[in-house]
Amino acid sequence: MRREEIEAAKEHFGKLIEKQLERVEVMKAQGDFLDYKSLDKIVIGVCGGDGIGPAITKQAQRILEYLLKEDVSKGKVEFKVIDGLTIERRAAELKAIPDDVLAELKECHVILKGPTTTPRKGDEWPNVESANVAMRKELDLFANVRPVRIPEQGIDWTFYRENTEGGYAAGKEGVNVTEDLGIDFTIATSQGCDRIIRAAFEFAKANGKTRVTAVTKANIIKTTDGKFLDTFYEIAKDYPDIAADDWYIDIMTAKLVDEKRRKDFQVVVLPNLYGDIITDEAAEFQGGVGTAGSANIGKRYAMFEAIHGSAPRMVKEGRDIYADPCSVIRAAAMLLAHIGYVAESEKLYKALDICTITEKKLVMTGRDTGATSEEFANYIMETIENL
Ligand code: IPM
Ligand code: MG
Numbered sequence: 155m156r157r158e159e160i161e162a163a164k165e166h167f168g169k170l171i172e173k174q175l176e177r178v179e180v181m182k183a184q185g186d187f188l189d190y191k192s193l194d195k196i197v198i199g200v201c202g203g204d205g206i207g208p209a210i211t212k213q214a215q216r217i218l219e220y221l222l223k224e225d226v227s228k229g230k231v232e233f234k235v236i237d238g239l240t241i242e243r244r245a246a247e248l249k250a251i252p253d254d255v256l257a258e259l260k261e262c263h264v265i266l267k268g269p270t271t272t273p274r275k276g277d278e279w280p281n282v283e284s285a286n287v288a289m290r291k292e293l294d295l296f297a298n299v300r301p302v303r304i305p306e307q308g309i310d311w312t313f314y315r316e317n318t319e320g321g322y323a324a325g326k327e328g329v330n331v332t333e334d335l336g337i338d339f340t341i342a343t344s345q346g347c348d349r350i351i352r353a354a355f356e357f358a359k360a361n362g363k364t365r366v367t368a369v370t371k372a373n374i375i376k377t378t379d380g381k382f383l384d385t386f387y388e389i390a391k392d393y394p395d396i397a398a399d400d401w402y403i404d405i406m407t408a409k410l411v412d413e414k415r416r417k418d419f420q421v422v423v424l425p426n427l428y429g430d431i432i433t434d435e436a437a438e439f440q441g442g443v444g445t446a447g448s449a450n451i452g453k454r455y456a457m458f459e460a461i462h463g464s465a466p467r468m469v470k471e472g473r474d475i476y477a478d479p480c481s482v483i484r485a486a487a488m489l490l491a492h493i494g495y496v497a498e499s500e501k502l503y504k505a506l507d508i509c510t511i512t513e514k515k516l517v518m519t520g521r522d523t524g525a526t527s528e529e530f531a532n533y534i535m536e537t538i539e540n541l
Pocket of ligand 1: 461
């Protein structure tokens with residue numbers, strides 16, 4: 155009996171290895187990043203997701219249309235609204251992303267995405283994979299870039315979280331070998347480490363940053379984190395003007411609350427799961443995950459998203475029109491900079507600062523005691539008009 159169980163687990167492991175080796179070949183064959191300047195037309199996908207997603211994403215789209223109106227009228231920019239990435243459809247089809255939705259996403263160059271519901275144990279939904287994680291894998295969006303800025307505290311961090319490997323690559327492919335033994339897999343490839351680490355150093359170089367920090371637990375997770383760390387110091391040699399150092403995830407988590415030391419971090423590059431955890435911690439200092447936007451960048455596609463949840467209760471209670479669209483608007487600002495509209499992006503960041511910090515004429519409360527998302531988007535556009 156036991157023999158059979160071991161053989162079954164070995165076979166499962168063999169298939170997993172084959173799949174990952176295929177991924178390595180795909181990465182090896184990959185060219186350079188898409189050059190948006192070389193395109194006749196940039197297609198921006200607007201994928202609302204579910205819960206409050208469609209309501210807030212629509213407002214971010216209005217702002218993008220306003221900022222890009224000239225190029226939209228010239229046919230240089232086109233918007234494509236993609237519905238159907240809802241938990242209801244995903245549950246009905248038992249798919250992380252329905253096929254037609256994935257095909258539509260692949261017709262775009264960049265995507266603005268609202269939140270999507272991730273089923274968890276014990277809720278009403280079947281256990282479909284997270285749409286976020288699936289989209290990162292399907293579109294090979296390997297760099298998850300999450301900036302956190304708190305100017306008054308001297309904090310200006312940019313996290314480069316690896317987005318396709320680590321514990322997430324085979325998160326749903328673990329095995330229960332016997333009733334008593336469960337095994338999960340965590341994965342690192344040379345190509346996967348190389349591309350995220352190089353992206354972090356390139357960002358540092360292009361933005362005048364003087365330090366890049368790697369975060370791992372390579373003293374314990376020796377093989378995969380070890381590969382990440384070795385690759386990091388190898389690549390650092392190509393950037394002699396940038397200081398490179400590394401921390402273990404436990405002490406890094408502590409250092410982020412050390413007010414004397416944390417200001418010194420600039421660019422931080424790290425494997426998937428550590429990046430997931432520490433970017434929530436970092437966003438909390440800035441005012442919570444609701445204030446952060448996140449960019450998911452690959453060589454062919456890029457996706458920009460709000461990092462908060464889909465708040466289905468707000469929809470049930472009819473309050474989705476009052477949802478705060480800030481995070482997805484911030485994601486839209488990142489999208490603009492990414493496709494080369496740097497001046498428009500800066501205007502939007504400025505307007506966000508004015509509307510949420512310095513002037514704050516409207517208050518969002520999530521209910522009828524505050525402004526609607528539409529009113530907030532109008533306020534942003536009026537502010538830009540008067541800059
Ligand atoms: C994030 C989220 C996702 C993740 C969830 C929703 C799958 O926490 O974007 O950080 O774990 O990556
Ligand atoms: Mg997270």
